[in-house]
Amino acid sequence: MSHSMKHPEKYKPSVHFVKKAVFPSLSQYQSMHRESLRSPDKFWGRIGKGELAWFTQPKKTLDWKSPFAKWFVGGKLNVSFNCIDRHLEGGKRHKAAILFEGEPGDVRVLTYQQLHDEVCRFANALKGEGVKKGDRVMIYLPMVPEAAIAMLACARIGAVHSVVFGGFSSESLKDRIQDCGAKLVITADGGYRRGQVGGLKQNVDAAVAVCPGVRRVIVLKRTGHLEKLNPIDRWWHELVAHQPSTCPPEKMDSEDPLFILYTSGSTGKPKGILHTTAGYLLGAHLTTKWVFDLKETDLFWCTADVGWVTGHSYTVYGALSNGTTTLMYEGVPNQPEPDRFWQIIEKHRVNIFYTAPTAIRSFIRWGDHWVKKHDLSSLRLLGSVGEPINPEAWRWYHQVIGGGRCPIVDTWWQTETGSHLITTLPGVHATKPGSAGLPFFGVDMAVVDDQGKEVKAGVQGKLVVRKPWPSMLRTIHGDSERYAKTYWSDVPNCYFTGDGAKKDADGYFWISGRIDDVLNVSGHRLGTAEVESALVTHPAVAEAAVVGRPDDLKGQAVVAFVTLKAGHKSGSELVAALRERVSKEIGPIAKPDQIRFAEALPKTRSGKIMRRLLKEVAAGGAVKGDVTTLEDLNVIASLQASSGEES
Ligand code: 7RM
Numbered sequence: 001m002s003h004s005m006k007h008p009e010k011y012k013p014s015v016h017f018v019k020k021a022v023f024p025s026l027s028q029y030q031s032m033h034r035e036s037l038r039s040p041d042k043f044w045g046r047i048g049k050g051e052l053a054w055f056t057q058p059k060k061t062l063d064w065k066s067p068f069a070k071w072f073v074g075g076k077l078n079v080s081f082n083c084i085d086r087h088l089e090g091g092k093r094h095k096a097a098i099l100f101e102g103e104p105g106d107v108r109v110l111t112y113q114q115l116h117d118e119v120c121r122f123a124n125a126l127k128g129e130g131v132k133k134g135d136r137v138m139i140y141l142p143m144v145p146e147a148a149i150a151m152l153a154c155a156r157i158g159a160v161h162s163v164v165f166g167g168f169s170s171e172s173l174k175d176r177i178q179d180c181g182a183k184l185v186i187t188a189d190g191g192y193r194r195g196q197v198g199g200l201k202q203n204v205d206a207a208v209a210v211c212p213g214v215r216r217v218i219v220l221k222r223t224g225h226l227e228k229l230n231p232i233d234r235w236w237h238e239l240v241a242h243q244p245s246t247c248p249p250e251k252m253d254s255e256d257p258l259f260i261l262y263t264s265g266s267t268g269k270p271k272g273i274l275h276t277t278a279g280y281l282l283g284a285h286l287t288t289k290w291v292f293d294l295k296e297t298d299l300f301w302c303t304a305d306v307g308w309v310t311g312h313s314y315t316v317y318g319a320l321s322n323g324t325t326t327l328m329y330e331g332v333p334n335q336p337e338p339d340r341f342w343q344i345i346e347k348h349r350v351n352i353f354y355t356a357p358t359a360i361r362s363f364i365r366w367g368d369h370w371v372k373k374h375d376l377s378s379l380r381l382l383g384s385v386g387e388p389i390n391p392e393a394w395r396w397y398h399q400v401i402g403g404g405r406c407p408i409v410d411t412w413w414q415t416e417t418g419s420h421l422i423t424t425l426p427g428v429h430a431t432k433p434g435s436a437g438l439p440f441f442g443v444d445m446a447v448v449d450d451q452g453k454e455v456k457a458g459v460q461g462k463l464v465v466r467k468p469w470p471s472m473l474r475t476i477h478g479d480s481e482r483y484a485k486t487y488w489s490d491v492p493n494c495y496f497t498g499d500g501a502k503k504d505a506d507g508y509f510w511i512s513g514r515i516d517d518v519l520n521v522s523g524h525r526l527g528t529a530e531v532e533s534a535l536v537t538h539p540a541v542a543e544a545a546v547v548g549r550p551d552d553l554k555g556q557a558v559v560a561f562v563t564l565k566a567g568h569k570s571g572s573e574l575v576a577a578l579r580e581r582v583s584k585e586i587g588p589i590a591k592p593d594q595i596r597f598a599e600a601l602p603k604t605r606s607g608k609i610m611r612r613l614l615k616e617v618a619a620g621g622a623v624k625g626d627v628t629t630l631e632d633l634n635v636i637a638s639l640q641a642s643s644g645e646e647s
Contacts, residue, residue, distance in 0.1 A: 022290050022427070029428045036441040043442060044470055048072055048282050051289075053086045055251045058278070062468065067488035067495070068475070069468040070255050071279035078249035079258055079281050080123075080156035083320035084116045085249065096325040098145045099299065101344060103192035103331025110145055112323070115152075117245035118145075122236075123153040124243040129184060129216050129234075133158030133250055136182040136260065138214075139306075140164045140173060140200055142191025143330045146220050146236065147306045148316045150186050155258060158250035162260040162272070165307025166191060167605035170203035172270075177211045179272055180260050180477055186218045186236075189226035194332050197223045205230065254278035260477045261309055263415040271486070272477030273309075273415050280313075281321060283419030283471025287440065288318030291409050292352050292381055293426040301327040301345070302354040302383075308606050309415040310385055313471075314354060318419070333359060338366040342374035353401070354383035358543075358607035360393045363401075365542035365565055371400050379403070381426060384410045386607065388511050390533035394433035412436035412511055414497060416487065418471030421445060422509050434533065435508040443469055447503050452491040455502075460512065463501040464494035528611070531592065534585035535560060538578055540568035545601050545609045546592065549618040559618035560592040561601055561639065570597035594618070602635040614639070 023029040036043040045061040048071075058075030087095070097115040100108040110118065131137060137159045141147040147163070154161040162180050164173050177185065187204045190197040201219060208214045219229065220236040229235065255276045262270040288294060300319050304310035319326035327350060333341045341363075345353060363371065382402050384394075389410055398408055408431055412422035422445060424430070424437035431437070439445040446454050447461040455461040465472075472495070476483040490496040500512040513529045528546040535544035542565045548556035562578065564570060579591045596618075602610045617639050 022293060023425065026428060029425065033441055037444060040442050040467065044071070044282075047286065047441075048075075048278065048470070051285055052077060052278065052282055053082050058254055064468055066493065067484050068480075069279075069472060071276075071468075071470045072254035072282075075254040075278050076251045077254065077278055077281075078156065078252055079277060079317065079321075080119060080152045081249040082281060082285075083152060083155075083317060084112060084119060087112045087323040088116060092323050095323070097320060098148060098328060099325055099348060100145050100328045101330070101348075102144070103195070103329075103335055108145060115145075115149070115320075118149045118240075119152045119156060120245050120247035121240040121243040122146075122149055123156040123247040125218075125236075125239040126153055126159060126184070127157060127247075128239070128243070129218075131157065131159050131184055133252075134160065134257070135184075136160045136162060136180045138162055138164060138173070138177055138180075138182040138185040140166060140185060140187045140204060141220065141306075142166050142188055142193075142198070142200070142222060143305050143311075143328050144188070144191065144220070144222060145328060146188070148320075148326075148328070151259070151306070151312075151316055152320075156247060156249050158252055158256065160257045160259060162262070163307050163312070164262070165305055165605065166198065166200055167305075167307070170206035173203055174207035174210055175270070176262050176272070177207055177214060179262075181213055182211075183213055184216045184218065185214055186220070188220040188222040190223040192223065192331055193335075195335055197225050199225075201226055208232065252277045255474070257474075259312065261312065261415055263309070271479075271482065273473045274475050274477045275418055275471070276474050279470035279472070280418045281317060283417075283469070284313040284318035285321040287411075287420040287423075288314060288324075289322050290425060291411060291420055291423050291440075292354070292383065294322055294324055295351075296323075298351045298380075299325050299327060299348060299378075300352045300354075301329070301350045303329065303333075303341070303356070303359065304354075304385075305606070309418075310354075313419050333362065334366070337370070338363070339370040339373055342371050342376060345376055345379065346374040349378035351378055352381045352383070353379055354385065356386040356607050357384055357389040357393050358387065358603065358609070360384070360389070360397050360401075361536070361543045364393065364396050365563070367566070368400055376401060376403065379406050382406045382408045384408060385413070388436075388513055388529040388533075389434065390529070390536055391433040392533065392536050398433075407431060408433075410434075410436045412509065416473040417465075417469070417497075418473065421465065421469070422511075432508055435504070435510045437509065438507055439509075442467075445509065446494075447501050447509070448491055448494065450491075452494060457503055457505045460500055460502045462491060462515065463497045463499040463509070463511065464491050465497070466494050468495075530586055531558060531560065531582055531590050534582045534590070535562060535578055535592075537585060538581045540564050540574060541578070543601055545611065545614055547611050547614045547618050549593075549615070551593070557593040558590065559594045559596065559614075561596050561598050561614055561617075563598055563600060596639070598635075598639050600635045602639065 041061040054077045056076035058072035060073040063070040063073050093113045094111050096109045097112045098110040139150050187200045217233045258277050260272040302314040407426040409423050411420040413420045421443045422436040444467040500515045502510050531546040532544040542563045545561045549559045551557035575595045583591045602613045
């Protein structure tokens with residue numbers, strides 16, 4: 001049964017037409033979309049030419065030697081020029097490029113001119129440190145404007161940045177430095193998080209101690225909590241002090257690398273996903289413009305840290321390439337209190353708000369009263385990303401945050417895809433709570449079986465892309481064999497996303513999550529997200545995570561970890577009610593075999609539930625292996641102590 005049929009009376013899909021939407025009519029959208037699939041070369045050639053600023057026009061749109069793609073062959077351009085210089089003429093020189101709010105409440109605004117000057121100074125400083133085109137530079141910073149400045153400065157001189165999320169350990173940082181062979185690391189004396197100063201510099205020191213390839217560490221003064229520099233270190237402010245505020249942008253080839261971003265796979269260490277210049281920028285630029293239906297005067301807030309791909313493509317590159325104002329917030333959503341985000345939206349009059357379902361579920365848990373204290377009428381459009389959004393959370397987001405008035409775009413994509421591949425477009429498509437929507441322009445998306453054959457509507461299968469797209473990853477840094485094997489070997493001639501999905505009769509995609517998270521119970525396929533969605537429809541449940549546990553009889557048994565909303569009590573009655581609820585929403589086969597009540601669920605700092613941990617707890621064993629990305633280590637203890645209710 002498809003989600004679309006599950007709530008027909010409760011929520012009628014609706015089209016939210018937006019004033020002066022990009023696509024004036026559905027038929028205009030449809031003919032463009034058809035063209036993008038039928039003649040991708042022609043479509044992308046025209047769009048690439050029109051949307052980006054080139055030093056030299058490309059000679060050929062696509063060179064495809066499966067699984068290796070070259071887009072906009074022969075073109076020359078510069079990403080920092082596209083994100084900054086091209087806006088300086090024509091009225092945007094004094095427009096805010098970055099609006100920053102620190103966790104302690106400090107606010108900074110950088111205009112496009114100021115951003116230009118800072119980027120150029122820092123680019124010159126990098127050159128002064130011997131950084132050349134093609135060199136790799138590590139960025140390990142808090143969510144401050146300098147993170148964007150450092151990225152853009154690398155892009156300006158043709159250096160390849162690799163941003164590592166500040167929450168990662170020194171061990172992870174070391175692995176990444178070594179894998180990409182960086183010779184310079186950019187960090188800070190700390191950042192503010194949860195009201196405290198988080199140390200980054202100690203982690204850099206520990207990593208650099210075992211990375212002889214690193215010849216310089218540049219340290220930004222953010223908190224003043226560092227007294228002495230090591231011989232290898234230089235202060236950011238001292239390095240830029242006497243640098244000129246101009247720096248000619250390097251003429252980069254379309255296929256020159258722009259960045260490497262590490263992401264976890266199902267095996268081995270994190271992979272260095274490599275993105276190149278023109279195709280990536282076009283993907284980030286175009287989806288920001290069309291999916292968020294950007295207007296000249298918008299204030300755009302993507303809450304993702306720049307350490308994740310969402311921060312790369314939307315907080316930084318997509319927003320700035322469009323000349324919009326991007327909001328960066330340094331801290332956590334409940335500092336000093338759970339209404340910090342709503343305070344920020346009200347204070348700065350944010351128009352577009354883009355966040356993750358896991359955050360939305362936290363807000364639900366904290367209570368509507370925190371939202372109701374604030375005037376959120378500036379919001380025009382809401383976005384969701386990172387995991388399937390359960391219809392309950394979707395409706396809450398739509399109603400309580402969006403006041404029933406803002407379209408929601410549920411954007412499906414990955415580090416590897418560079419930009420959105422599945423989404424609805426505001427003003428064009430009806431939205432269905434829980435479905436990410438339809439493939440973006442030029443994206444040949446399909447749900448296939450193990451043989452690579454497309455399955456019928458409503459049937460679960462593997463989510464694949466059958467043709468290359470401009471912002472796709474080009475390879476895994478240093479391991480093209482692994483690239484080909486990981487992404488292009490599972491399903492013949494297709495890019496395999498690792499996700500399971502189904503497509504409904506209207507062509508909408510319903511993502512069930514990673515295939516590794518799909519359970520097989522008595523030979524039946526079951527999406528953990530589906531069970532979770534069912535559980536959270538119960539008024540007592542704040543959040544739920546479902547994992548498989550080896551079971552002699554069924555293959556896998558379903559174990560649900562549940563956190564409750566304030567004022568609700570666990571117990572056998574609730575267990576029965578929840579099992580019944582799941583049975584009702586999906587079917588008896590999906591009934592959890594065990595429901596465990598927990599204080600909190602273990603999450604990575606990017607907000608993804610760590611199912612691996614839950615599987616270990618569910619299987620009754622100890623938590624083993626790497627927990628360095630876990631947001632709060634105490635969660636493990638609370639889980640192990642959680643009451644198991646076997647039924
Ligand atoms: C952007 C990002 C990618 C994985 C992907 C999916 C899941 C992301 C959605 C989603 C359902 C969505 N990059 N995912 N967005 N699932 N609906 N709108 O998250 O590389 O870190 O993760 O995230 O499983 O494969 S990522």
